[in-house]
Amino acid sequence: MNIVFVKNIREVKHNIERFNEEIDQSSPLNKKLKTFQQWYYVKELNLFAPSKYIGYQNMNAHLYEKVLPFLDGRETVEILKKYFQQIDCPNLEQQLREHFEGRIRRKIKLNVLKSEHALIEEECLKVNDNGNNQQSNVEDDGNTEGMQRVRDTTYYERDSANRRRAIEIHGLQCKACGFDFEKTYGERGRGFIEVHHIEPLSTLNKTMKINPKTDLIPLCANCHRMIHRKHDEVLSIEQLRNLIELQKSFNEE
Numbered sequence: 001m002n003i004v005f006v007k008n009i010r011e012v013k014h015n016i017e018r019f020n021e022e023i024d025q026s027s028p029l030n031k032k033l034k035t036f037q038q039w040y041y042v043k044e045l046n047l048f049a050p051s052k053y054i055g056y057q058n059m060n061a062h063l064y065e066k067v068l069p070f071l072d073g074r075e076t077v078e079i080l081k082k083y084f085q086q087i088d089c090p091n092l093e094q095q096l097r098e099h100f101e102g103r104i105r106r107k108i109k110l111n112v113l114k115s116e117h118a119l120i121e122e123e124c125l126k127v128n129d130n131g132n133n134q135q136s137n138v139e140d141d142g143n144t145e146g147m148q149r150v151r152d153t154t155y156y157e158r159d160s161a162n163r164r165r166a167i168e169i170h171g172l173q174c175k176a177c178g179f180d181f182e183k184t185y186g187e188r189g190r191g192f193i194e195v196h197h198i199e200p201l202s203t204l205n206k207t208m209k210i211n212p213k214t215d216l217i218p219l220c221a222n223c224h225r226m227i228h229r230k231h232d233e234v235l236s237i238e239q240l241r242n243l244i245e246l247q248k249s250f251n252e253e
Contacts, residue, residue, distance in 0.1 A: 003067055004057045007080045009113075014085060015054035020047050021211060022061045023100075029053075029061050033103040038077050039096060040084055043116045045095055045228070048096050051076040084111040089124035163195045167217035174220035176227075176240045181220070192216040196227065 006012050023029055036050035053059050055076025056067075064071075086109060093110055112120050172193045173180050181189030196219045197210075210216065217237060219227070226243075227235045235243075 003070060005076070006055055006057055008102060009083050012040075012054050012080070013045060013060050015041065015056075016042055016047050016049040018060060019049040020055050028065055030103070032064075034105045035103065037107070038073060038080075038109050038111065039104075040080060040111045041092065041096070041120075042113055043120060046225075048099060049251055051080055054081050080111065082217060085114050085117055086110065087112050087117060087121060087124075089120060091124055092120065122165055162210045162212050162216060164201040165182075166195050166212035167193060167218060169213050170216075170218050174221055174223055175217050176237055177244055179220040179222075184248060194221055194224045195219070196224055200235065 006015065019029070036052065038051040039048050040051060040054060041048050052071050052073045053064060056071075084202060089110065093108070093111075096108075096110065170193065172182065174193065181192045183189075195216050198215055198217055223240060227237075227240055
């Protein structure tokens with residue numbers, strides 16, 4: 001059977017999104033969670049997936065079951081070293097375990113994108129220094145998901161100043177549904193919001209200068225996830241607002 005390794009980071013990210021979609025659909029992959037040792041995290045997607053799934057082109061649950069006897073996780077680990085490097089971050093590991101409801105094995109190895117490694121490591125160190133996991137534990141407060149920076153498939157640099165300026169301009173309220181973290185969670189939610197790129201940088205083929213006023217917009221974690229839920233159908237802010245209003249009208253009937 002001809003199984004081809006991934007050739008670029010775009011294919012890897014597509015597989016990561018597919019893996020999480022199929023896990024949500026209660027596929028047979030759920031039974032395999034405890035067999036995976038090498039896990040990979042992409043901060044811009046805020047998603048995890050194992051090497052044996054994301055290291056091959058066009059992987060899906062059905063194909064994985066079919067080719068499983070032919071797969072060697074050591075091979076995909078070597079392929080993925082081109083894009084990822086290992087990290088020791090207890091809070092990120094805890095996020096992984098909570099995401100999959102404790103169904104993964106006790107001893108794992110966690111890897112992150114090389115382009116995101118410094119940022120994630122910095123956040124992990126902040127947590128260790130002051131005991132405040134608001135910076136890196138998305139399951140508690142979603143902060144790591146909120147720090148969307150300049151992003152694409154060829155490792156463009158990220159600029160934290162863009163995010164800060166976008167919040168200064170637009171505020172901390174979700175521009176799709178109006179959710180306010182501080183009003184709901186009090187002190188713990190103060191200053192928190194995710195920032196969304198209106199034009200996904202993954203669709204660009206070159207670096208670009210980001211205008212925080214016109215290119216970035218604050219979103220709550222739920223709205224941000226819904227916009228990116230389908231890899232081939234990223235919603236606009238207006239489309240998401242329309243979905244919210246439509247659902248409200250159904251619920252009121």
